[in-house]
């Protein structure tokens with residue numbers, strides 16, 4: 048239940064050991080006035096600094112204000128501990144220039160080259176109403192009530208300046224982002240996050256996660272780019288697939304999570320190894336072979352996704368899957384080539400559909416109480 052520091056060089060919620068629960072929200076900015084947007088970012092930062100420490104969103108609080116005024120906190124987190132809450136903000140391409148070409152806030156020339164619109168990938172089945180957004184906030188916590196309270200209060204504070212475009216609830220982190228964590232499982236029943244970038248990989252984090260000086264767009268130095276993909280899993284089809292086939296598709300065994308041909312979860316996959324039949328032990332179209340840095344010029348991702356079940360789909364099936372979240376230094380060199388390869392060749396594709404997509408530039412951390420989210424940008 049402990050609090051995670053809000054201030055720091057990088058935003059919390061990226062290498063922070065992945066919490067159990069997610070509430071992710073994407074907002075549309077509905078004002079054209081820069082001053083209103085900046086004022087909201089200041090208010091949000093103030094509220095986020097408080098809520099992540101387990102306090103009310105506003106300084107009066109849920110129940111101490113005048114009876115005739117609406118409270119500055121909605122109250123449902125009263126009495127709950129901070130629960131490891133982190134709030135991580137990102138700015139989408141449309142904040143810099145709207146789809147119809149308007150530079151509403153005079154920041155079009157500050158858009159980082161790395162924040163290039165994602166290409167359309169093979170088999171994409173994206174729904175625009177749950178994709179994109181001008182601003183995202185990722186709320187992670189060990190208690191869903193705490194994550195939902197935070198997003199709800201940010202939306203409340205943003206009334207008239209932003210409107211909620213889409214949100215996603217998630218449970219059961221599907222990645223570990225630290226070696227101290229055991230690897231959790233996704234809804235296909237496989238350990239997910241074994242070969243993830245982890246908080247302890249200091250040099251790799253510099254190379255692959257954090258924007259470095261000279262990368263372009265100096266205001267992003269110390270930040271990172273996040274890609275979100277809501278991936279529906281066709282679990283009923285998967286559940287009728289044999290264990291051997293499931294393992295062949297992933298390229299790891301289901302029990303241990305060991306690469307096929309290996310024993311332990313953290314054994315290096317031996318992609319050249321062949322079985323008695325002369326076929327590679329890890330198939331050419333296995334997920335881990337295609338996603339591995341060896342197949343992608345060394346590119347890695349810090350994955351931080353969550354499982355979701357959004358009820359049923361009205362056709363007698365669970366509307367379930369993986370809300371994939373990945374942080375990186377430059378999506379053009381990391382997510383895009385990896386997903387291009389997966390979309391074309393991955394044998395997992397028969398069992399999944401990408402239904403939403405998001406891309407956001409997450410600025411560096413907040414250093415002190417007078418700083419606010421996005422100050423270096425505006």
Ligand code: HEM
Nearest residue numbers: 237238239240241242243278335338339340369385386399
């Ligand atoms: C590895 C599942 C989508 C990138 C893995 C592993 C599993 C898995 C079980 C092996 C354990 C591990 O190292 O984490 C899934 C499922 C997906 C999915 C069920 C869709 C529902 C994606 C997407 C990407 C991706 C969209 C990126 C575009 C990776 C990477 C690895 C990996 C980079 C590590 C490969 C390595 O270095 O060995 N995934 N994944 N995955 N996945 Fe996925």
